[in-house]
Amino acid sequence: MIVTQNNVETDDNEYITELLRKVKLKITAPRIKVIQAMLSMKQKHATAADIHNILFKPNESLSLGTIYRVLNLLSEKKIVNRHRLGTDSYFYEFNRDSHHDHIVCLECGKIVEFKDTVIEERQNEIANKHGMKLRKHTMLLIGKCQDQSACEKGENI
Amino acid sequence: MIVTQNNVETDDNEYITELLRKVKLKITAPRIKVIQAMLSMKQKHATAADIHNILFKPNESLSLGTIYRVLNLLSEKKIVNRHRLGTDSYFYEFNRDSHHDHIVCLECGKIVEFKDTVIEERQNEIANKHGMKLRKHTMLLIGKCQDQSACEKGENI
DNA sequence: ATCAATGCAAATCCTTTGCAATCGC
DNA sequence: GCGATTGCAAAGGATTTGCATTGAT
Numbered sequence: 001m002i003v004t005q006n007n008v009e010t011d012d013n014e015y016i017t018e019l020l021r022k023v024k025l026k027i028t029a030p031r032i033k034v035i036q037a038m039l040s041m042k043q044k045h046a047t048a049a050d051i052h053n054i055l056f057k058p059n060e061s062l063s064l065g066t067i068y069r070v071l072n073l074l075s076e077k078k079i080v081n082r083h084r085l086g087t088d089s090y091f092y093e094f095n096r097d098s099h100h101d102h103i104v105c106l107e108c109g110k111i112v113e114f115k116d117t118v119i120e121e122r123q124n125e126i127a128n129k130h131g132m133k134l135r136k137h138t139m140l141l142i143g144k145c146q147d148q149s150a151c152e153k154g155e156n157i
Numbered sequence: 158m159i160v161t162q163n164n165v166e167t168d169d170n171e172y173i174t175e176l177l178r179k180v181k182l183k184i185t186a187p188r189i190k191v192i193q194a195m196l197s198m199k200q201k202h203a204t205a206a207d208i209h210n211i212l213f214k215p216n217e218s219l220s221l222g223t224i225y226r227v228l229n230l231l232s233e234k235k236i237v238n239r240h241r242l243g244t245d246s247y248f249y250e251f252n253r254d255s256h257h258d259h260i261v262c263l264e265c266g267k268i269v270e271f272k273d274t275v276i277e278e279r280q281n282e283i284a285n286k287h288g289m290k291l292r293k294h295t296m297l298l299i300g301k302c303q304d305q306s307a308c309e310k311g312e313n314i
Numbered sequence: 315a316t317c318a319a320t321g322c323a324a325a326t327c328c329t330t331t332g333c334a335a336t337c338g339c
Numbered sequence: 340g341c342g343a344t345t346g347c348a349a350a351g352g353a354t355t356t357g358c359a360t361t362g363a364t
Contacts, residue, residue: 026338028344048329063346068329070344084241086295088354089328103289112287119276123298130269131307132260132300139296141280143289150288183363185319205354220321225354227319245329246353320361329351336345 012039023077030062034070038080038094045083045091045111085111086140103141108151169196180234187219191227195237195251202240202248202268242268243299260298265308 016035017027025031037054038046046054048071052064071092074080078095085091085104091111100115119139127134145151173192174184182188194211195203203211205228209221228249231237235252242248242261248268257272276296284291302308 026343028338030345063348064328065330065347066345069331072330103284103287105289106292112289114283114287116279116283119279122273122276122279123296126271126273127260127298127300130260130271131303132262132269132298133303134298134300135263137296137298139280139294141284141289141291141294143284143291146288146290183318185363187320221353222322222355223320226356229355316364318361318363320359322358322360324355324357326355327353329353331348331350333347333349334345335347336343338343339341 012036019079023079025073025077030066031070031074033062034067034074035079035094038092043111044093044096044113045085046093047089047091049089051092083138084140086142101139101141103143105145105151106142107144110145110151169193176236180236182230182234187223188227188231190219191224191231192236192251195249200268201250201253201270202242203250204246204248206246208249240295241297243297258296258298260300262302262308263299264301267302267308 013032013036016032016039019035020027020031033055034051037051041050041054048064048067051071052062052067055062055067071080071082075082075092080092081095082090082092083102085102086106098115100113103112103114104110120137123137124134170189170193173189173196176192177184177188190212191208194208198207198211205221205224208228209219209224212219212224228237228239232239232249237249238252239247239249240259242259243263255272257270260269260271261267277294280294281291
């Protein structure tokens with residue numbers, strides 16, 4: 001999984017510190033860096049290890065342990081979301097908008113997001129029918145890109 | 158998570174050996190025991206460790222490693238299904254029928270199975286709309302039992 | 315007899331945690 | 340300064356694997 005870091009403007013920095021302040025988290029370098037990484041990377045979904053790779057610089061890298069701690073805190077505060085996307089590790093994404101689900105290509109790993117209110121209503125009905133109140137759901141569609149040229153193995157994750 | 162083992166009739170044994178033969182797996186004691194355990198336990202969903210507990214007898218227990226190997230083989234042969242049900246470990250279930258999804262109560266862990274063709278059709282459409290051919294899906298609804306008395310913490314898993 | 319399956323323990327992968335050092339407020 | 344946060348390395352939990360032994364056909 002290849003990940004690159006774009007330049008991050010100072011505007012982002014103010015946005016990030018404001019974000020942290022809002023949820024009453026202390027403004028620390030690791031937290032800023034992790035959020036910067038998530039905002040600046042091309043893909044929306046990254047594992048803790050991906051983020052660690054992005055932020056790895058000799059002599060000034062963040063420890064993986066801290067990245068997990070930061071991601072867990074940001075998850076609690078709903079700044080990022082954590083999903084299982086079919087592999088053994090968690091994927092994290094910056095919570096830009098509301099809830100959505102994912103389709104992942106089993107060959108190239110491409111991840112597409114979608115939201116479908118028909119399904120969501122239906123899920124509520126199903127839960128009620130079984131005497132349960134729906135709190136949340138996870139749904140993962142696993143498929144195969146139809147456009148072969150867009151399905152370059154491993155390049156899309 | 159408490160699991161009990163019922164008596165298993167000899168009928169089951171013939172059924173099990175037949176099952177194994179059909180998928181061209183050798184008839185071995187561990188495989189028979191694992192399938193017996195899955196057929197005889199009250200709940201439908203068990204982790205590898207659950208099965209290990211069921212089958213644990215001093216001086217004649219199966220190793221956990223073998224249980225994993227057996228479950229993986231049985232998964233490949235579609236005799237059992239493996240799901241993530243919100244925890245860190247996989248749950249395995251004997252594949253009695255066709256595909257279904259799960260609702261799990263976040264307090265008591267009760268697992269209810271369901272199948273909804275409306276959702277499944279919609280999933281197909283969604284995949285197509287995004288240029289992908291749906292191969293499979295996972296859907297997990299997470300909720301809370303409405304009937305409080307049915308929601309005895311920890312007793313339903 | 316032959317190749318596959320098992321037990322056991324070690325290894326692996328991902329994630330969390332303990333503790334001493336450091337930093338934010 | 341004080342309590343929260345970090346780095347580091349060790350621990351943890353789940354699952355897999357290597358290897359010598361045992362077992363199925």
